Ligand SMILES: Nc1ncnc2c1ncn2[C@@H]1O[C@H](COP(=O)(O)OP(=O)(O)OP(=O)(O)O)[C@@H](O)[C@H]1O
């Protein structure tokens with residue numbers, strides 16, 4: 001008769017292993033807490049670091065204004081610009097506005113190269129001319145593209161541009177300098193002695209704030225009066241206002257829309273997307289802190305390994321007893337593995353809670369919105385459990401090799 | 411032969427030599443048969459080989475030569491797995507040092523042996539409580555083992571030894587850590603268990619303890635001398 005049928009082998013159910021491990025851990029809560037402290041701190045710092053960086057960068061994303069996210073600028077970067085070539089075609093504005101997602105666009109260049117004199121009266125000597133005022137040539141869409149807010153009057157339109165009318169729009173600082181506050185009487189500004197009728201004054205511009213010091217003349221009126229800007233002295237720019245989220249797509253299409261023949265002539269500046277910005281912030285901050293958290297976790301694992309090994313030596317009698325009751329070496333190993341895993345798991349669970357509380361508390365103090373990725377929070381306790389399990393491998397192996405006769409000798 | 415007529419213990423020329431250095435012949439050519447329901451005590455001076463003998467009987471140790479049949483099953487032919495199973499299911503151990511888990515309750519300690527039989531927890535608990543009742547410890551079932559008195563601990567340990575329904579109760583100095591009054595109650599309990607049909611083998615220094623058995627065998631220098639119903643005379647002890 002086979003012996004296996006005479007005596008049924010002993011076995012140990014997984015649920016019983018778990019129950020025994022929990023009972024052993026809870027039998028000495030103080031010791032368990034101290035053992036799990038390293039894992040607790042490691043996991044807590046892990047969760048706190050990741051949570052705080054994501055919260056902080058979430059804050060940056062929130063403060064990353066719509067204004068910056070919807071601005072595209074285009075510059076002429078030609079190596080050898082030809083005379084009378086301002087790079088942007090006459091109908092640049094119309095071409096760009098046809099791109100899906102564009103709200104407004106304007107071409108502009110400063111008249112600095114022409115070194116204009118500006119005054120409110122005709123026939124003023126250069127030396128007496130008002131200082132600090134800048135003359136710009138700008139296409140009509142420019143004002144909408146920089147979110148200019150009119151204090152009085154109106155801006156010029158495509159008709160005024162096409163008919164090369166001698167009109168202008170003033171920034172509020174330039175208007176104050178020139179002593180003009182009212183456009184009802186159709187006052188004129190003299191640029192190099194040429195009169196330009198003031199149509200309106202704007203008192204605020206969200207983009208290109210220096211435009212408040214500017215005298216803006218329709219681009220074609222400017223070229224009619226002074227010709228195109230001298231190459232190499234002045235570069236023309238374009239500023240584009242896009243719909244939220246469209247900046248990248250618009251940026252991709254602008255060059256071809258402007259100059260299908262020579263798209264590389266332009267450099268297009270699109271805003272950093274909030275996602276990219278977040279990544280930059282994360283990369284800078286997280287690396288070091290995560291390294292510290294990892295060290296903390298490793299120290300925690302060593303702590304568990306050490307305590308479990310001490311427990312094995314301390315509980316030699318218990319091991320012998322269990323062997324005498326029918327436990328096989330693998331059952332003994334399972335007991336100690338489960339205990340160290342339970343310690344790791346409990347420590348990591350407490351650590352996760354502590355980390356989450358830290359993030360929420362910091363966010364509350366700074367009145368930020370706490371931002372925690374479930375991909376980090378949910379597996380954190382499991383990571384602790386796995387570390388505990390690994391930490392228990394050597395002690396469990398030692399425990400399983402203890403001879404019951406040795407263990408019971410007292 | 412059926413299990414009922416089979417002797418519980420059948421030792422034939424059993425020897426155990428510890429490979430030193432120096433090599434120690436702790437047991438030499440031991441022959442012993444213990445029938446079902448018998449109560450046998452083992453005495454002998456210190457270092458004579460009593461614990462070695464008990465380890466062999468309890469399948470914790472393998473004899474270097476000879477045959478040992480427990481319930482007619484030859485332990486030498488079994489794998490470690492089956493020896494462990496035989497030990498867990500057929501033998502109940504009672505130790506001088508009790509070996510209770512001091513941070514667990516009495517009933518949890520008694521539930522321990524059936525952990526390794528895969529029995530559901532509820533059933534284990536019920537049987538453990540029954541067994542505590544039987545040893546007169548039901549009232550302390552939820553008490554921490556570490557807080558029990560010595561006599562109470564040994565009774566809990568006996569309940570633990572009995573819960574798997576063993577063929578044999580092996581006791582190594584069961585009263586060694588108890589005062590004489592407490593020892594008497596524990597020995598009384600063992601007597602009762604024997605009268606209910608349990609096979610018992612007690613290893614002891616104490617002639618008073620040995621005398622309670624139906625039969626006493628004596629070990630000297632690893633050799634067994636059978637003394638039917640006789641009390642060995644130790645020079646330091648009175649009659
Ligand atoms: N693991 C071992 N390795 C080597 N020698 C051993 C080992 N265990 C016991 N011995 C020796 O075997 C002999 C018998 O030891 P054993 O422990 O069986 O004696 P005992 O009768 O139980 O003594 P006591 O009454 O003091 O407990 C002793 O000489 C002892 O030194």
Ligand SMILES: [Mg+2]
Pocket residue numbers: 460461462
């Ligand atoms: Mg001994």
